[in-house]
Amino acid sequence: MPNIAFISPKGGAGKTTAALLLALGLAERGARVALIDSDPNKPLLRWGGLSGRPDAISVHAAPTVQDIRDAAYEARRRDPDWTIVDTEGSVRGAMVFAALRFDLVITPLTGSQMDAIEAIKASELVASFGKRAGNDLLHRCLLSRVPAALKPRSLAAVVEQLRARDIEILPAPLIEKEAFRALFEVGGGLAALEGHGVSGVPAARRNIEAYVEAVLKLLGRPAVAERAVAERALAERALAYSRVG
Ligand SMILES: Nc1ncnc2c1ncn2[C@@H]1O[C@H](COP(=O)(O)OP(=O)(O)OP(=O)(O)O)[C@@H](O)[C@H]1O
Ligand SMILES: [Mg+2]
Structure with a gap:
């Protein structure tokens, strides 16, 4: 069960x-996802309280590091395939490393110079935590809110700065999409948005697909492990028999 943190x-x-797009994309592929919301403003908890949350995604509030451990423990009862932790946007967010062992840490950034500086800081932070813990933490930056049409010069400059420091970037950037904003107003996944007059949903879906694919490829695993697929099929069959009986 991979653990992923966004810092x-x-x-x-x-x-x-x-974090939400990754959870939705994994759920689309049949995975169960525990989303741990460690931001005191609780944006994911709020999303989970709107209508349409897929059953495959559970949301757990965890305002402190100790709460993250407890939330992960609570989430485990639902046998998730993935645990995704969203943290608050400050250096305190990095305290998450004391709570769980992560298979991947993702730092989103927009194509701005200020974000580039902070992403470099995040990368250094992740490297130092990994060294202290005695095992390297896998870290990737994720370009976010990238304009769909043309790539601005500032974005190229940001990419160049990260590359110069050997900071790796996930090969699938997230596009600037009205649909991604609307998820937090409407609730649920992309399917619900079309009924609310949100444009560009098919392109948003393709973007999530490419992003999820990049994460799975990096980790070298499917969205749902074969063992989990087999166990769940068995459990469903047993349930069906018990109902017939
Ligand atoms: N790909 C995107 N397309 C359109 N809007 C986006 C996209 N990504 C983020 N946004 C918008 O940008 C704003 C900040 O995004 P978000 O809340 O995800 O950032 P964050 O890093 O979690 O912020 P914080 O540090 O405050 O927790 C939000 O209004 C969000 O809707
Ligand atoms: Mg946030």
Whole structure:
């Protein structure tokens, strides 16, 4: 069961959006996802309280590091395939490393110089926590809110700065999409948005697909482990028999 954390010392870089999109994309592929909301403003908990949350996604509030451990423990009862932790946009967010062992840490950033500086800081923070814990933490930056049409010069400059420091970037950026904002107003996943007159949903869906694919490829695993698929099929069959009986 992989654990993924979203961290960035800078607020508003796109962590919560990227965490939710990953959860929705994994759920689309049949995975059960525990979303741990460690931001005191509780944006994911609020999303989970709107209508349409897929059953495959559970949301757990965890305002402190101790709460993250407890929330992960509570989530485990639902046998999730993935645990995704969203943190607050400050250096305090990095305290998350004391709570769980992470398979991947993602730092979203927009194509701005300020975000680039903070993403470099995040990368250094992750490297130092990994060293202290005695095992390297896998870290990737994720370009977010990238304009769909043309790539601005500032974005190229940001990419160049990260590359110069050997900071790796996930190969699928998140596009600036009205649909991604609307998820937090409407609730649920992309399917619910079309009925609310939100445009660009098919392109948003393709973008999530590419992003999820990039994460799965990086971790070298499917959305749902074969063992879990087999166990769940058995459990469903047993339930069906018990109902017939
Ligand atoms: N790909 C995107 N397309 C459109 N809007 C986006 C996208 N990503 C983020 N946003 C918007 O940008 C704002 C900040 O995004 P988000 O809340 O995900 O960032 P954050 O890093 O979690 O912020 P904080 O540090 O405050 O928790 C929000 O209004 C969100 O709706
Ligand atoms: Mg957030």
